[in-house]
Amino acid sequence: MRFQDKVVIITGAAGGIGLAAVRRFASEGAHILAVDLEGSDLDAAIAEADPFGVKVFSQPADCSQASDVSAYVERCLDEFGRLDVLFNNAGIEGRIIGLMDYPEDDFDQVINVNLRGVWLGMKYSGPAMIANGGGSIVNTASTAGLLGARGLSAYVASKHGVVGLTKSxxxxxxxxxxxxNAVCPSPIETRMMRSLEQGFGGDQAEMIRKDLASRNPMGRYGEPDEVAALVAFLASDDASYINGGIYTVDGGSVNGR
Ligand SMILES: NC(=O)c1ccc[n+]([C@@H]2O[C@H](COP(=O)([O-])OP(=O)(O)OC[C@H]3O[C@@H](n4cnc5c(N)ncnc54)[C@H](O)[C@@H]3O)[C@@H](O)[C@H]2O)c1
Structure with a gap:
């Protein structure tokens, strides 16, 4: 029970990786504030934590808005009186379109959610952790934070930004x-990959999926639980000498084919 009586905020908690993280942290004794957009299925996040007998609350918030981010940190302190871990995970894939044609508003939105949102999370949760004697932040980057990708310039730029922010x-x-620290997943079985397969492949989405999976040295996508396991390790005292690390969880795909 590495997180017994610890308090964890998880953003993007209603998404695939977020739900797995809620389950993982709750199973290790953490109390959780689950954060996601208004209208997202935050009840699903509550349901993931419930069986473990921990306290869990949900907070609708747009992570790209400073007032929402400061409100989720305040809510956490009001409910639990402390904050130990932030899993800064909310993100969007944006449009799949060449950079010369990429609409400005769409570009800004991807940067605002994926990069500004991660910065705001650290900006507002940092003081709460420091007041508590310390803590741990894990940011979700991507293998797209380490490599380029055609058609995904805004996403790739935002995730490279998360890597830089993490180091600073x-x-x-x-x-x-x-x-x-930051984690860099390669394709993981969530809604985001279904959207990207559709965006790249249209009615050939299944072919894109098989192609992407076959290009991975392990011949498959990762599972959300496999990301959550790394996040929990990095957030825990088991990782007490790990700081500024950029960790792939990708079956070895960034090393080549
Ligand atoms: N699935 C993958 O293959 C993959 C690979 C690498 C990195 N990632 C990253 O992992 C993270 C989680 O993605 P996922 O795969 O679980 O996808 P997902 O779409 O299932 O989950 C993303 C969650 O973020 C939430 N969100 C989006 N914009 C938000 C905002 N402005 N404020 C608050 N919440 C917001 C969504 O509502 C959703 O619940 C993202 O940062 C993503 O970029 C995913």
């Missing part, structure tokens, strides 16, 4: 007891 935050916050 790790230097700034660790003297005050807050470790910051």
């Amino acid at each position: 935050a790790a230097l700034e916050l660790v003297p005050q007891g807050v470790r910051v």
Whole structure:
């Protein structure tokens, strides 16, 4: 029970990786504030944690808006009186379109959610953790934070930004007891990949899926639980000397084919 009596905020908690993280942290004793967009299925996040007998609350928030981010940190302190871990995970894939044709508003939205949202999460949760004697932040980047991808310039730029933010935050916050790391998943079985397969393949989406899976050295996509396991490790005291690390969870795909 690495997170007994600890308090964890999970953003994007109603999504595939978020739900797996709720389950994983709850199974290890954490109390949870599940954050996602208004109208998303936050009840599903509550249901994932319920069987473990921990306290779990949900907070609708748009992570790209400072007022929403500061409100979710406030809610956490009101409900639990402390904050130990932030899993800064909310994200969107954006449109699949060449960079010369990419609409400005869409580009801005991807950067605002994926990069600004991660920065805001650290900006507002950092002081709460420091007041508590320290904590741990895990940001969700992507293998798209390490490699380029045609048609996904905004997403790729945002995830490279998350990698850079993580490295800088790790230097700034660790003297005050807050470790910051990032995870870089390759394709994982969630809604986001269904959307990308559809975007790249249209009615050939299944072919795109098989092609992407076959290009992975392990011949498959990852499972959300496999990402959550790494996140929980990095957030825990087992990772007490790990700071500013950028960890792939990708079956080895960034190493080549
Ligand atoms: N699935 C993959 O293959 C994959 C690979 C690498 C990285 N990632 C990253 O993992 C994270 C989780 O993605 P997922 O695969 O679970 O996809 P998902 O679409 O299932 O989940 C994303 C969640 O983020 C929420 N969200 C979107 N915009 C938000 C906002 N402005 N404020 C608050 N919440 C918001 C969505 O409502 C959704 O519940 C994302 O950051 C994504 O970029 C996913």
